[in-house]
Amino acid sequence: MSEPVTPYKTSASKKEEVRSMFDNIAGKYDFLNRILSLRIDVAWRNRAVRILKTYKPVHVLDVACGTGDFSIAALKSGAKQVTGVDISENMLASGRKKLAAKGLTDKIQLLTGDSEQLQFENDRFDAATVAFGVRNFEHLDKGLQEMYRVLKPGAPIVVLEFSKPKSFPVKQLYHVYFSTILPAIGRLISGDPRAYTYLFESVSAFPEGEQFLQHLRNAGFKSCKVNRLTFGICSLYSAEK
Numbered sequence: 572m573s574e575p576v577t578p579y580k581t582s583a584s585k586k587e588e589v590r591s592m593f594d595n596i597a598g599k600y601d602f603l604n605r606i607l608s609l610r611i612d613v614a615w616r617n618r619a620v621r622i623l624k625t626y627k628p629v630h631v632l633d634v635a636c637g638t639g640d641f642s643i644a645a646l647k648s649g650a651k652q653v654t655g656v657d658i659s660e661n662m663l664a665s666g667r668k669k670l671a672a673k674g675l676t677d678k679i680q681l682l683t684g685d686s687e688q689l690q691f692e693n694d695r696f697d698a699a700t701v702a703f704g705v706r707n708f709e710h711l712d713k714g715l716q717e718m719y720r721v722l723k724p725g726a727p728i729v730v731l732e733f734s735k736p737k738s739f740p741v742k743q744l745y746h747v748y749f750s751t752i753l754p755a756i757g758r759l760i761s762g763d764p765r766a767y768t769y770l771f772e773s774v775s776a777f778p779e780g781e782q783f784l785q786h787l788r789n790a791g792f793k794s795c796k797v798n799r800l801t802f803g804i805c806s807l808y809s810a811e812k
């Protein structure tokens with residue numbers, strides 16, 4: 572098996588490195604997210620919410636919720652309650668501040684939790700979502716199996732993740748932007764020299780399209796689908812338990 576792509580390439584586990592990287596950049600994460608994605612991520616999140624909405628979920632689990640942007644967006648599906656889990660305390664702390672400022676603390680709860688060992692009973696949630704999180708899991712299949720376990724039968728999983736554009740000239744422009752411009756801006760603003768280089772490296776190595784659908788099927792999901800968004804820079808996956 573190939574070596575996992577990790578932020579700092581130390582002897583620590585991928586999970587430990589990912590946790591400390593997100594703890595380091597938490598204060599600047601939202602700001603960087605908006606400028607580096609040129610706000611296209613807002614449209615991607617809305618596309619994902621449109622899928623969620625068709626299932627009329629009451630209680631949504633948002634895995635790898637970070638600062639809670641997707642947890643907040645998930646409310647637009649009509650959900651009454653969203654539970655977010657993440658391994659980075661600093662990302663969660665920043666998210667909780669945002670929820671308090673928006674008056675959403677009664678609807679959204681952000682908890683410390685590991686996607687590979689969720690603290691919930693079987694068949695609990697009406698939907699599960701992960702936005703830009705699966706690429707960071709140490710054990711992708713374990714994370715997907717855990718989400719399958721805590722979903723009610725028939726409930727959807729919706730996953731947003733970066734992918735790679737395939738055609739000229741977007742492929743070439745994307746490569747320059749993701750491999751040089753984005754890490755340079757990220758380094759300058761976040762103060763973490765590796766975070767945004769890790770972003771490029773981890774996206775390059777991550778399974779996409781049919782390959783990712785196969786991971787969903789292996790975890791037990793059915794009706795697995797992918798939509799490539801914005802020339803394939805992002806992929807939107809959906810499936811059902």
Ligand SMILES: C[S@@+](CC[C@H](N)C(=O)[O-])C[C@H]1O[C@@H](n2cnc3c(N)ncnc32)[C@H](O)[C@@H]1O
Binds near residue numbers: 586635639659684701
């Ligand atoms: C790129 S951020 C995405 C945050 C948020 N979903 C968003 O859309 O802005 C990835 C998040 O995955 C979290 N993460 C990575 N591995 C995790 C795991 N095993 N369990 C829970 N969260 C994890 C990180 O701490 C980080 O907050």
